[in-house]
Amino acid sequence: MLKDWTASERPTPEQMDESLEQLRAKLTDRHVALGEKKLPVLIIFEGWGAAGKGSVLGKIIKNIDPRFFKVATMSVKTQEEERKPFLYRYFVKIPAAGKYMFLDGSYMDEVTTEFLHGDIDEEGFRKRMISIRQFERQLTDNGYLVLKFFFHIGKKEQKRRYEKLLEDKNTRWRVSENDLWQNEHYDKCLNVYDAYLRETNQSQAPWYIIDADNVKWAQQQILEIMVNGIDTALSNGALAVPILQNLFPLRKTVKLSEISLDGKSISDEEYDQELSKLQKKLSKLHNELYRKKIPVIIAYEGWDAAGKGGNIKRIVGALDPRGYEVHPIASPLPNEKARHYLWRFWNRLPKTGHIAIFDRTWYGRVMVERIEGFCSENDWQRAYNEINEFERDLTDWGAVVVKFFVHIDKDVQLERFNERMNTPAKRWKITEEDWRNREKWDIYEQAIDEMLAKTNTINAPWYVLESNDKKYARIKALKIIIKEIEKKI
């Protein structure tokens, strides 16, 4: 793309001043419409060193009320970020509905730099391209506007700018070793940037190359594309998008109704023995995980009163409290609801070597949100693939991902509900909502069967825990976690 590109003709300074004034006025009140239509806007600034990204960005944001935008400079990774998946630091920064987020530098910079310096190879580069395309598609499919600018200047112009910065001792610090390396290897960089732009130039999130020889002109180009892009997105509102085919290898799944719950029990004596033995084993593995920096994600879904809480208690009973976190997942908070539904889970990912346990998960999208109509049919239909992509990002990062569905039958649920009602100490655990959900057992069962079938991937498999006997389920969970961790160690 960069290679095919030629700068369009620049207007005269007077024309520029006139257009700039008009464009600024247009942008100034767009935040009202963004708010009304709940449109989140992610704007990415990329380009050559010394191309003027920073100064143009500074001028653009002057036209927006500070309550409606944030700027993130994505230069060096924090230690915390180093221990998270590649996309983590970008995903957690996505804007809320009605707001702008400007990224000064992004994953393009990260990936192309790594590739140019040999830190990742062709295959690594290719994998990143897939993740990035998925990320941007997930955003636009979920109603985000994504605008991507590449600031372009020639080799000579770049050199001239560096020399000018180096001359003055007040600006010298702005030129890094890497900047000079880029200018020396301009053509090599151009090839890699060109490949990157081509690979990530998607219709719904296209690249715009900015002629950055002149700051005012760069500003005008960006304002024009922003106003245009925002108006296009505003005029569309919520869209249905094609449901992509699953391309993830799946494991065979059986329906809940085909799973026998009878006979899946364990004696108290055996339980105590096994529990103690398995917890010791898991405890050892936890140390090993920590040393080898392997992250573990354990996801729990299941019927109300199936025994998730007690099950989780037996897992964490084996763990060093400094190395794990349990995340109970309730309805999303307003700031969570205003973003992509996976955002709050990206935010809760463990560091490498740590364990995160989710008590209810991102699968809410295809269960409660589906059934209660909290999202559109297109949203939850699309979510199976989005979730498989999310989990693939996790396992590509090196994580162990284990997913449990804690299963009981309808009679056992009723018994447990009644027991909770009749036991004052447990009455807080039962709500009106639990009774209402119980009435929807059959439609939940159908949704769960579909979920298990469509997301039972080889890399992040589902396990059904038969939990009419809670103790049986606990032992089974421990065994599976141990087995899955051992596979990766």
Added chain:
Amino acid sequence: MLKDWTASERPTPEQMDESLEQLRAKLTDRHVALGEKKLPVLIIFEGWGAAGKGSVLGKIIKNIDPRFFKVATMSVKTQEEERKPFLYRYFVKIPAAGKYMFLDGSYMDEVTTEFLHGDIDEEGFRKRMISIRQFERQLTDNGYLVLKFFFHIGKKEQKRRYEKLLEDKNTRWRVSENDLWQNEHYDKCLNVYDAYLRETNQSQAPWYIIDADNVKWAQQQILEIMVNGIDTALSNGALAVPILQNLFPLRKTVKLSEISLDGKSISDEEYDQELSKLQKKLSKLHNELYRKKIPVIIAYEGWDAAGKGGNIKRIVGALDPRGYEVHPIASPLPNEKARHYLWRFWNRLPKTGHIAIFDRTWYGRVMVERIEGFCSENDWQRAYNEINEFERDLTDWGAVVVKFFVHIDKDVQLERFNERMNTPAKRWKITEEDWRNREKWDIYEQAIDEMLAKTNTINAPWYVLESNDKKYARIKALKIIIKEIEKKI
């Protein structure tokens, strides 16, 4: 994609029968909604030889009323098609609003076969990928639903099927040399197909890989995706899509107001001499074009009464009538209006070695359609890039593309209008509409300036013909045509 893919689990025969029945019922009445929403649906069947594309297609269409679909088998090119641009035979077959078109084999088959047999190289393959992505994006951007299916079977299964066909003398003819070649070179083919699927897998027109081991199951997969895709498209209606940046090298353009019309004249004597000389030259070139199979496309736009007709007359005066065609372009007919706006121009492309002259053109999109509101703002804004892509396809094919804007000033137009009014023999040439357009001179001028600036590409340049003196304009046109043809010979 093919390599990552694993077949999803097949339902039992009873489950299939039940789903098939439901899906068929759903599809049966979808054409009513397609008609109401004017949705055109292009469905592409690709896949391995003997994978059962034909028989499944036969079963699918049984569920649709024959008035609402067409099937085209895209196997061998006709001689006519051999002499048209690569995409021609596909573009002319796109469905009308509210209708289905099924392509049994498509450009995928064409391109991958050419590449596998060394008829095109890596660069040729890459160029085709760009054209194909543009084509599909142009369709979906203009409101088409595009569904693409790849029928997948393994090497052994394919061999088994070929052997079975060969055993029976009634079916033997169905196995071609190329089919057997494909089976022998299955892995090589797989690599190329995989690359193709990856390169053309766009969010708005994704690939669906069909597990084709079983005909009924293949049917079910396709029906499900069709119903789903149609419902998604129906729920959206007309969308605004992002305006892509121009990536075509442009020539410098001046505004109409900066073009001097004074002094651009020629004496009658000089005119006669030049005309005769240039027409002879063009006539010779026409023969050469014919022998060298170079196609020529000459596009005329201009003000009413600017003298387009007389200008064209002087061009064709030099040409062998068997080797050219003039296409006067009026408002689109209903069957043209029901399709992509470029369709009627694709349909009128010359054969190699022939000349096509367009009296008004595809630029109507960004002039009259823009100004009269016959299309949305998003439509005409997007059209500059679509038109540049269209013309690039033409010049990549080897065509000479020359575009004229025949320019006069407002006073000269008034004189000519009055002359037409006062001359009984010419009165038919002037209509109420001409007077109405004249009132919109200024907004037309603005649209024309924008058009000239945004589509004055290096490969298909614009020339303004100063036509206050019609004779001057005729001589200039002839000279330019000759110069542009000589460049390619």
